Amino acid sequence: MYSIKTEKNLVNVIRFGIIFPILFFSISISYLLINQKNVQLKTEILALKEKFIQDNKEVVKNEVQRVVSNIKYQIDRSNQTLKVFLKDKVYEAHAIATNIYNEEMKNLNKNDKRSKEQVIKTIKNALSGMIYDQGKGYIFIDDINGIKLLQPLNKSFEGKMFLEYEDAKGYQFVKKIVKTIKNKTEAFDEYYWYKSKDDDTAYKKLSFYKYFEPLNAAIGTGKYIHEHEESIKKELLTRINKIRFDRNGYIFTFDSKGTYLTHYNEENIGKNGLKVKDLNGKYFIKYFIDFAKKNKSGFYSYFSSTKPKDDINSTEKISYLEYLQEWDLIIGAGFYLDDLNNHIKETEESLVSEHSRMINKILVISFIVLLLLLFVSVYISQLVSNKFLEYRKKLLKEEVKYKSFMENSSDAIFIINMDGYIYEHSKQFKNILGYSDDEIAKIHVSDYETILDENKISNFILNMQDKPMHFESIYKKKDGTLIDVSLNTVKVKIDEENYIYASFRDITRSKKLQQKIVEQKVEFQTIFDYSQDGIAIIDFDLNFLKTNKAFRKITGYTKEELLASNYDDITAIEDIEISHEAINRAIKTGHALNVEKTYFVKKGRIDINISISLLPDKKRLLLTIKDISTLKMIEKQTKLASMGEMIGNIAHQWRQPLSIITTSISGLKLKAEYFEVEKKDIIICSNDITKQANYLSDTIENFRNFLKVERDNFEVSLREIIENSLSLVDSSLKNNFINMVIDIEEDMNIFCNKNEISEAMINLITNSKDVLINSVKKEEDRLIFINTKKINDDKIKLTISDSGGGIEESIMDKIFIPYFTTKHQFQGTGLGLSMVDKIIRQRYGNAINVYNKKTKHNGKDYYGACFEIIFTKDFIERA
Numbered sequence: 001m002y003s004i005k006t007e008k009n010l011v012n013v014i015r016f017g018i019i020f021p022i023l024f025f026s027i028s029i030s031y032l033l034i035n036q037k038n039v040q041l042k043t044e045i046l047a048l049k050e051k052f053i054q055d056n057k058e059v060v061k062n063e064v065q066r067v068v069s070n071i072k073y074q075i076d077r078s079n080q081t082l083k084v085f086l087k088d089k090v091y092e093a094h095a096i097a098t099n100i101y102n103e104e105m106k107n108l109n110k111n112d113k114r115s116k117e118q119v120i121k122t123i124k125n126a127l128s129g130m131i132y133d134q135g136k137g138y139i140f141i142d143d144i145n146g147i148k149l150l151q152p153l154n155k156s157f158e159g160k161m162f163l164e165y166e167d168a169k170g171y172q173f174v175k176k177i178v179k180t181i182k183n184k185t186e187a188f189d190e191y192y193w194y195k196s197k198d199d200d201t202a203y204k205k206l207s208f209y210k211y212f213e214p215l216n217a218a219i220g221t222g223k224y225i226h227e228h229e230e231s232i233k234k235e236l237l238t239r240i241n242k243i244r245f246d247r248n249g250y251i252f253t254f255d256s257k258g259t260y261l262t263h264y265n266e267e268n269i270g271k272n273g274l275k276v277k278d279l280n281g282k283y284f285i286k287y288f289i290d291f292a293k294k295n296k297s298g299f300y301s302y303f304s305s306t307k308p309k310d311d312i313n314s315t316e317k318i319s320y321l322e323y324l325q326e327w328d329l330i331i332g333a334g335f336y337l338d339d340l341n342n343h344i345k346e347t348e349e350s351l352v353s354e355h356s357r358m359i360n361k362i363l364v365i366s367f368i369v370l371l372l373l374l375f376v377s378v379y380i381s382q383l384v385s386n387k388f389l390e391y392r393k394k395l396l397k398e399e400v401k402y403k404s405f406m407e408n409s410s411d412a413i414f415i416i417n418m419d420g421y422i423y424e425h426s427k428q429f430k431n432i433l434g435y436s437d438d439e440i441a442k443i444h445v446s447d448y449e450t451i452l453d454e455n456k457i458s459n460f461i462l463n464m465q466d467k468p469m470h471f472e473s474i475y476k477k478k479d480g481t482l483i484d485v486s487l488n489t490v491k492v493k494i495d496e497e498n499y500i501y502a503s504f505r506d507i508t509r510s511k512k513l514q515q516k517i518v519e520q521k522v523e524f525q526t527i528f529d530y531s532q533d534g535i536a537i538i539d540f541d542l543n544f545l546k547t548n549k550a551f552r553k554i555t556g557y558t559k560e561e562l563l564a565s566n567y568d569d570i571t572a573i574e575d576i577e578i579s580h581e582a583i584n585r586a587i588k589t590g591h592a593l594n595v596e597k598t599y600f601v602k603k604g605r606i607d608i609n610i611s612i613s614l615l616p617d618k619k620r621l622l623l624t625i626k627d628i629s630t631l632k633m634i635e636k637q638t639k640l641a642s643m644g645e646m647i648g649n650i651a652h653q654w655r656q657p658l659s660i661i662t663t664s665i666s667g668l669k670l671k672a673e674y675f676e677v678e679k680k681d682i683i684i685c686s687n688d689i690t691k692q693a694n695y696l697s698d699t700i701e702n703f704r705n706f707l708k709v710e711r712d713n714f715e716v717s718l719r720e721i722i723e724n725s726l727s728l729v730d731s732s733l734k735n736n737f738i739n740m741v742i743d744i745e746e747d748m749n750i751f752c753n754k755n756e757i758s759e760a761m762i763n764l765i766t767n768s769k770d771v772l773i774n775s776v777k778k779e780e781d782r783l784i785f786i787n788t789k790k791i792n793d794d795k796i797k798l799t800i801s802d803s804g805g806g807i808e809e810s811i812m813d814k815i816f817i818p819y820f821t822t823k824h825q826f827q828g829t830g831l832g833l834s835m836v837d838k839i840i841r842q843r844y845g846n847a848i849n850v851y852n853k854k855t856k857h858n859g860k861d862y863y864g865a866c867f868e869i870i871f872t873k874d875f876i877e878r879a
Contacts (some may be wrong), residue, residue: 047530054317056335057299059246063333067240067251070320073234075326079206082228083188086208087219090186093130093139094210097123101214120149120215128152133223136195142183142209143217146174151248167192168202176207181218186210191220235328237261241269246335248307254289254330261329261518265306292321292330294345300332307336362786411503418498420445420457432506434478450474450482456603464500472507484511534608534625537615540587542567545620554627556603567623572598586612586621596628661689716754718788718796718871719747724754725761726786733765737779740770741857746790763832764800764867771804771865783862786854791870798869803862806852815850840869 001444007721099691104119127139127150141150146163162174173191180187180876187209192202207222241262243251258274273285284302291300297320304317319334391559406413406426412433423441430440451473468490475485485504492501534551538544543561552559555570571579575598584590592612599608613622634846668685720743731741750757765784772782783803790796807815816837840848853866 044517045480055317055531057320060249060318060333060335061299063243063245063249063251064320064322064331066139067243067331068324070329071324071329071331074236075229078229078232079225082206082223082225083208086206086221087187088209089132089137089139090210091217092211093127093221094219096126096130097212097219098214100126105214123215123687124150128218133227134226137221137223139480141215141217141219142177142181143215144172144178146178149215149217159705173207177218177220180209181211184211184213195224207854222289227629229327240331240522241266245333245384248336249330249333251333253332254285256289256293256328258289258328260286265512277502288319288321288332289330292323292332295323297322303333304336331837351516379642383617386420409503412566413501414505416445416461416495416500416502418461418499418500420454420461423499431484433475435536439478448477450476461500464489466491473504475504531624534623534627536562536623536625538567539619539620540621542583551623551625554606554608555599570599574598581619584609590614599625623714627838657693661693664689714754715749717747717749717753718798719744720788721754721757721761722788722798725758725765728758729762729765729769733769733784736769736773736782738769738782738784741778741783741785746796747788748790748796748871748873750796750873761800761837763836767832768800768802768804768865772802775804781862782853783857785857794873796871798871799866801855801866802864803855804864806867807850812850836867 004272071649074115088162100123101119103154104122124141127141131137131152138152139150140148140152142148142162145161146165147159147161148157149159151157163178165174166172169192171191176187176189187246189207189209191205191207193205194200195204203224206228209218211217212219237253237343239514240251240253244264252263254273255261258272260268260271260273263269266394274283276283276285280303282303284304288300288302299318299320301316301318304315307315316337317334318337321330321331321332323330324790346554361604376662400878406424409426409428411426412429412431414422414429415424417423421442421444425440430437444454445457446452449457452460468488470486470488473485473487475483475484486507487502487504489500489502491656491862492499502709521652528843531548532550534554535548536544536551537546543566547562552562555562557565557570568576568579574649578595582595585854586592590613595610595612596607599606607627609626611624613624614620664685668681671681722742726740772784776782781803783798784802787799787801789795789799815833817834837848846871849868851868852863855862855864
C-alpha cells in the first residue's frame with residue numbers, strides 16, 4: 001500500500017511539478033538579462049568618460065614631459081656650449097696675438113728704434129677691439145705677477161696687481177691665472193666679477209685662460225653664466241610658444257611670480273596672471289602655480305577663462321603641470337571637459353537606442369522560449385511518467401539478476417549499514433578475506449580496514465555522499481595477511497534506509513609492479529628529459545645505448561649517428577688514455593668525477609667536463625658531460641689580461657727606482673767632470689744604487705711569485721694576501737692618485753691557493769680603480785676602502801668598496817657575466833669580475849655579495865660599490 005501511494009505521488013510530481021519552476025526560471029532570466037543590460041549601459045558610458053580623460057591625460061603629459069626633457073637637456077649642455085664658445089674666443093685672440101708678435105719681431109733689427117713694448121702695445125690695441133656679445137664680452141691679459149695688462153672695459157685696472165684680490169666669495173681667482181702661466185697651459189675657472197664700474201654687484205662668471213709665451217702671460221675671456229642661460233631660455237620659450245597639438249592644445253609657461261612666459265594668446269606674454277579670476281571668483285592661476293611648486297608635477301583640475309578655438313569665457317579644464325626649479329618655470333598643457341560632454345552625448349544617444357532594441361528583443365525571445373519550454377515539459381513529463389511505470393516492472397526482474405551478480409562477480413562486493421557492519425556480501429568477498437558466512441555477519445569494517453580506525457570509519461560513513469567514490473586502501477585478511485585493494489563505494493537506499501554499497505579487488509601484485517614501473521619512469525624521465533647536461537649510456541664495449549637531447553646538442557651528432565658509433569670515435573686521440581682510465585675507475589669504484597677531456601664534434605673540437613657512474617645493473621655506464629670550452633677561453637683571456645696589467649704595474653714600480661739610479665749616476669759623473677770626487681760620494685752613490693737595485697729585485701720576485709702556476713692549497717693569513725695584492729698594484733694606484741683606506745681589524749688563516757685569491761682581489765681593486773679614474777674628477781675623493789672583520793671563530797668578512805658612485809640597480813645582477821662590461825671596448829673585456837666569481841663562488845664554493853653603500857671618511861660621506869666575501873677556515877678547492 002505504501003509503495004502504490006508513493007508511486008502515484010511521484011508520477012504527479014513528474015507530470016506537473018516541472019511547470020512552475022520553468023515559469024519562475026523564465027521570468028527570472030528575463031529580469032536578470034534586462035537588469036544586466038541596464039548596468040552594462042551605465043558601465044559603457046562610465047568607461048567612455050574614463051577613457052576620454054585617460055587618453056587626453058596621456059597626451060598632455062607626454063607633450064609637457066617632452067618640453068621639460070628638452071629644457072633639461074639644454075640646461076645640461078649649456079655649460080659645455082659656453083666653454084666651447086669661450087675657448088674659441090681665446091684661441092682666436094691667441095692666434096691674433098701670436099701673428100702680430102711674430103710679424104713685428106721679424107721686422108725688428110739692430111737699427112730699428114721700435115721696442116718690444118711697442119709690439120705689446122700693438123697686441124693690446126688689436127685685442128681691445130675684440131668686443132663681442134653686444135659690448136659685454138672682451139679679451140683680457142694678466143701677467144705672471146698678477147698684473148692686469150689689458151682690460152678694455154675698465155682701463156683703470158690696467159697696470160694694477162690683483163694677485164691677492166678676492167671675489168665676492170673670497171676666492172683668489174687671479175692665483176689660478178698665475179698657476180696656468182707657470183704651468184704653461186690653459187684652464188677654465190669660475191668666480192664672481194663685476195659687470196661695470198657703476199654696478200657693485202658680483203655675478204658668477206666662467207672664464208678661460210691660455211698661456212701666451214712671448215709675454216709670459218695669459219690671454220683670457222669670460223662670460224656671465226646667468227646671461228648665457230637667459231639667452232638659451234629666451235630661445236627655448238620662443239620655440240615652446242609655437243607648439244600646438246590637437247584642436248585646442250598648446251603649452252603655457254609661468255614663472256613662480258605668475259608672469260606669462262608663453263601662451264597661445266601672445267598679448268598675455270609678459271603680463272602677470274595671479275589676479276586673473278574664473279567665473280567663480282577663484283584665482284586659478286595662483287592656485288595651480290602653488291600646486292606645481294609643492295608637488296613638482298601632477299594633474300590639476302580648474303575652470304579656464306579662455307579656449308583657443310571657441311568663444312568660451314569659462315570651461316572646466318584638466319592640465320598636467322611640472323615645476324622646473326632650475327629656471328623657476330611652471331610648464332603645463334591641458335584639455336577641456338566640455339569636449340568630453342559633447343562626445344559622450346553623441347555616443348550616449350546611440351547606446352540608449354541600441355539598449356532599447358536589445359531589451360525589446362529579449363522580452364520577445366523570453367516569451368517564445370517560455371511557451372516552448374511549457375510545451376516540451378508537458379510532453380516530457382508524460383513520457384517520463386510512462387517510462388517510470390515500465391521501469392518499476394523491470395525492477396522486479398533486476399532483483400533476480402542482482403542475486404546472481406552477487407554470487408558470480410569477480411569483484412568482492414559487500415553492503416554495510418550506517419553502523420559499519422556487513423549487511424550483505426558476495427561469494428568473492430568471503431573467499432578473498434577468508435571469513436565464513438557466520439563470521440562475516442559479526443565483523444565490523446574496522447576488523448579488516450587497516451588505514452582508518454573505527455572513529456574515522458564512522459565519520460567516513462556518516463559523511464558519505466550519493467556520488468560514487470573510488471580510492472585505494474589496505475585490507476587485512478583473517479590470517480593477518482595485508483593486501484592492497486582498489487575500492488568503489490556509493491551511498492544507496494534500501495527500503496528507505498541508507499546503506500553503503502562497496503566493491504573491491506585485490507591489486508597487491510599490480511601495485512608492486514606499478515611502483516617499480518613508476519620508479520623506473522621517474523629515473524629515466526629525470527635523467528633524460530629534464531637534465532641540462534649531456535647524458536649518455538654506454539656498455540662496457542663503449543657502444544652508445546642511449547643519449548639525451550643535451551648530449552646530442554653539445555656534440556652536434558644525431559641520435560642515429562651516435563648509436564652507430566663508439567665512444568672512442570668522438571674522443572680526441574690524445575685523451576683516449578685518460579678516458580679509458582676514467583672508465584676503468586668508474587667500473588671498479590662506481591664513479592669517476594670531473595674528468596676534463598676534448599671531444600670531436602661536428603663543428604670541430606670542444607673541451608668538456610665528464611663524470612662517469614656505474615649503473616645498478618653493473619653492465620652499463622652513465623656519462624654526464626658539460627661544455628667548458630667557453631670557461632677555458634675565459635681563463636686564458638683573463639690570464640693574458642692579468643699579465644698585461646701586471647706588466648703595466650711592473651713599469652710603474654720600476655720608474656722611480658730607475659730614476660733615482662739615473663740621477664745618482666748623473667750626479668757622480670757631473671761631479672767627476674767639474675769637481676773632485678771624494679770617496680764618500682762614491683759610497684753614497686753606491687749605497688743608493690744598491691738599495692734601488694734590491695728594490696727592483698724584490699719587485700720582480702713578488703711579480704714572479706704571483707704569476708707562478710701553483711695548484712696546491714696552503715694555510716695562509718688573509719692579511720698577508722691583502723698586503724701582497726696591494727704591493728703588486730701600489731704604483732698603479734698612486735700614479736692615478738687613488739688613496740687606499742686600509743682597516744684590517746682582524747685576521748684569520750684560511751686554507752686556499754694564495755695566488756688565486758690574490759688574483760681575485762687585484763681584479764676587484766682594478767675594477768674600482770677604473771671606475772674612480774673615469775667618474776671621480778677630484779683626486780682627493782678617489783678612495784678605495786678595504787676592511788676585515790671576524791664574524792665568529794670560523795668565519796671572517798672582507799669588504800672592498802670605493803667612492804665611484806655605485807652600480808646601477810638594473811645591471812647589478814649582470815656584472816659577473818663573462819664579457820659584460822660598462823667600459824669602452826678598449827678599456828675593458830668584461831672578464832675581470834667573471835673570474836672573481838669563478839674563483840670565489842664556483843671554485844671555492846663561497847658566496848660573494850655586491851651592493852651599493854655609503855662610507856664616511858674624514859667627516860665626508862662617499863657612495864660607491866661594495867664587494868663582500870665571507871672566508872671560512874675550510875676554504876678548500878672543490879675540484
